[in-house]
Amino acid sequence: MEEPKIGVFICHCGTNIAGTVDIDEVREFAAGLPGVVSARDYKFTCSEPGQLQIKEDVKNLGLNRVVVAACSPRMHEITFRKAVAEVGLNPYLLQIANIREQDSWVHKNGSTEKAKALIRAAVQRANLLESLERREVPVTPSVLVVGGGIAGIQAALNIANANHKVYLVEREPSIGGRMIQLDKTFPTLDCSSCILTPKMAAVGSHPNIELMTYSEVEDVSGYIGNFKVKVRKKPRYVDSELCTGCGICIEKCPWKTDSEFDMGLGKRKAVYTPFPQAVPNVPVIDPDVCVYFEKGTCRACEKFCPPGAIAWDQKEETVELEVGAIIVATGYDLLDPSPLTQYGYKRLDNVITSLEFERMCSATGPTGGELVLKDGSAPQSVAIIHCVGSRDKNYCEYCSRVCCMYALKYSHLIGEKTDADVYQLYIDMRCYGKGFEEFYKRLSDEGVNFVRGKVAQVTDQVAGEEEQGKLVVVTEDTLLGRMLRIPVDMVILCPAMVARADADEVARRFLINRGADGFFLERHPKLEPVATASDGVFVVGCAQGPKDIPDTVAQASAGAAEALSLIDRGTVEIEAATAVVDEEMCSGCKICLALCPYNAITFDEEKKLANVNDILCKGCGVCVAACPSAAITGRHFTDKQIFAEIDGLLADVKPPLVAV
């Protein structure tokens, strides 16, 4: 190997690093390390002139290794690799010393000493770095979108309109998601169905979109650009090819159950479409409700179906897809407020959740858009309780972001439909979006009562004549500093938006991370808001965190743009830091074969040797550590390189074992 000529570049990161780390001391220290020919510092090494400094030194001083002491490699390793590659240095000859996230930002004292240790380790490791060649492989030019809510719909349409194939997988019988359950949308009050159904129809008829409803992703394998996905299609028991969507089967079916779409407020049949504008307009038969599956009788739907589309013998099937990118848009659940027993949900009549209220307001809902109490009468007074489980350490610490605004919207809708007095019980009004504050002002003008206080209790224990037959909302009005008892006919709870109940399973399937709040974690909160820890997998919409429709749509388009830029490129570079078997040393013991999670290791029966397929290998290094003959090398993380790093980290510590 050629004599290493290492350049060390120390970044001040403004005062982020320079504020706690003594840059001059560290630079002088670095300059004295073996192999280092130049050590320099700069205000912002990642900036154009900062990168130029590196490039110039590579050219002028003939550097063959570069160490950048700056922020985390997870932040700018790619940036600097690109910079050195531009002047002809192999990108794998760059080493980052993370002296910001894991040093200057977290230590008041000792950060200079630690920076030195980290740089020394990086330099020692750099001495042993080797050039690696990255291979390019073709990208499958299609995208999988998981979830058919507004986020999935938007992403799918964006990609399909760019002339790429999209597979849109939706668990429910129809696309539409949460948004199609809503009545009006804030702050413009446009009708949710009116703006969403055209998009749904466009998805249903788009030549580039293969819509797979009533289906779930079962397994994902492969890697960026070349994923293999298994999708399980549940049997509809209705032949989609034959069905004309006439709805006679639904009309004739005698079996009923609670409608999930109407949040249990209305009924649906055993054969059903969740709502009239469903896409696809092909019903499904629910085998748990349909009596045919229990007793083999009835078959009313079959008898009356004009095209004979009922298909009792349909079986579950698994379809395999190949895609280049994946967009996860699996949405959110609403917190079940029944554990908050003080609000009486499910115990007291006329205490309902926001989604139930949405269904009640909807013209296609269980009450035909009438706002009614359990007894069928119209409410005279309504209380809307904000932050039910949101901003609450005992449930969800975060703000759900949309409740303040939809609660205001409810005031307006209640005003449209009834003469009821409306009370908004809030902690803080958060009206941060475009048109939000204006909407707040408008609703104030419409005569809503605002009470600042977190409601302690909703009770039917009355304390006086005027409370007879009412629900009493007990709260401190914190602005008055006085306890209030507000008798109302209806209470609407605004529960927290929470991660889907099966989010952990989904995260595992797509190898993405979840935050402490349970939602999927983006790779960087600001600069990579839709990328995930898995290359080629993007997350958009409420699966990533609570957000309103405009933000969801914007994010969905962002996800589509990311996916498009990936598949339009045509090729993708695959990891070069893979494992490689030294044929001389391999004993053919096969221990590594069973360990590889990607089946990337095969056994050459002729030579009796293990072989790593470096397209399948993702470079985890599990086989490297396991090989009893040390015959497998983990490129870019070789034993020698890691040993050198450990040595470097500990060179200032007196070793306890003295060689005799």
Next chain:
Amino acid sequence: MVTGTYEPTIIGFLCNWCAYQGADLAGTSRMEYPPNVRPVRVMCTGRIDPTFILKAFAEGADGVLVGGCHPGDCHYLEGNYKAIRRITMVRRMLEQFGIEPERFRLEWVSASEGAKWAKIVEEMTEQVRDLGPLQWWENVREA
């Protein structure tokens, strides 16, 4: 580090996807913790060869901290399970060398657990500081 009092040096082996990101998040969130842990980034805890840990102790580390993804959350599906098995073996080995068990830790830290990382480092630093410098050659001699 404060001079005059004993400050331990701990080597951290952090997986790229969870623990390293978690430690980065502690930084982004400016959570202060002691500077005693010096990190080595590996792609997966499954890559950690027992010799890395021995090497660290041999070169003068007073403790070794391995940080990986929570069970079930491994970026490479199950590398952390393999690490658990190997590390059980390492524990036994260290015990035989006379190295106190408190000097070696395996912790699961997700990418969102910056606070947890800071807490672990603080705790472990304190523990190892209390134990004093590693003097395993003496322990071995005694045994």
Next chain:
Amino acid sequence: MVRQIINPYKEAVDIVKEMGGEALRLCYQCGLCTGACPWNVLKSFPVRKLMHEAQLGLLDFEAEDMWACVTCGNCVQQCPRGVEIIDVMRAMRRTIVALGVGPVPDSLRVTMKNLAGTGNPWGEPTEKRADWAQGLNVKPFSNGAQMLYFPCCTTAYDASVSRIGKATATVLQKVGASFGILGSKEACCGESARKAGDEELFQRLVQENTAAFAESGASTMVVSSPHCYYTFMNEYPIAQNGLQVLHSTQYLAGLLREGKLKFSKEVKKRVAYHDPCYLGRHSGVYDEPREVLSSIPGVELIELPNNRENSICCGGGGGNVWMETKPGERLAEVRAEQALDVGADVLALACPYCMLMFEGCLTQDVLDRLELRDITELVAEAM
């Protein structure tokens, strides 16, 4: 008048802030605590306002409000920001007691003086501590006994509450338990002292009792009072010292599960159980008392509207048991009314303070319709 942020009691406020800790800084003034406070049924007690005054250092240490909190924990349980409101209240009182920045209610002052002098809040002589057990053949604890019974000062000295101790001793004897009492060697657990702000006195009592327990060599202790139970479990080093502490209802439920608790008589009553704050919310013991009650032949167990974690305090917690409560401002009355509303004949209790409060607060008219019985009494009756 505009009150400026100038702090007349800076030192005192700093102590409160420090004791309230990080959690106090987190309060976002939603008012849930005020709403969750049982007092708001009867009078105004602005918990939220006190928290804000503490945050800004504008506490009025002379206000009566300093002493109102019954430490029932209903606000803490629900606080969305996890503010340890009881700790803040305790800090305020401690500051007043230690620095004299405000008046301590007279009745409380007397109680604390008694506690300091005699080791019990009643100011009764120590020698009389075992008098409640006279005629019951209860033995002083000796090394051979399996279990130590700690009755609580109120059980030991108050004539109307001592029946709890008597019933417990009777039940223990009937099941053949090997137990004894420490009598004059034990002192008050000190919970009231701590909640009333006398930290120094509390620490002294902890030391005395811990030494007495250690000397006795007991490995299990059964207590009648949830306040003693909570204090021993959370604020004493006994749990670490290997002493197992059980509330009497937990002990009885254990016997029941082992088939050792046998009944021979019916108690034909409609019984409503009042969850004591320190057994329920503070210690999480909800099921055992119910298990025991519903196992008694003839007992029909009914629930009060506020039960389990939503229980309402009797009004005696946080040292209030020693202070005067004005008629019309008594939580025990609210609770008795609830019991009568659900048609109970008996209000079953599991705490000497609750017993004392209900006995003291209810009118004869109510007491004629609603019997107050400790769970151990009902068990003893049915055996």
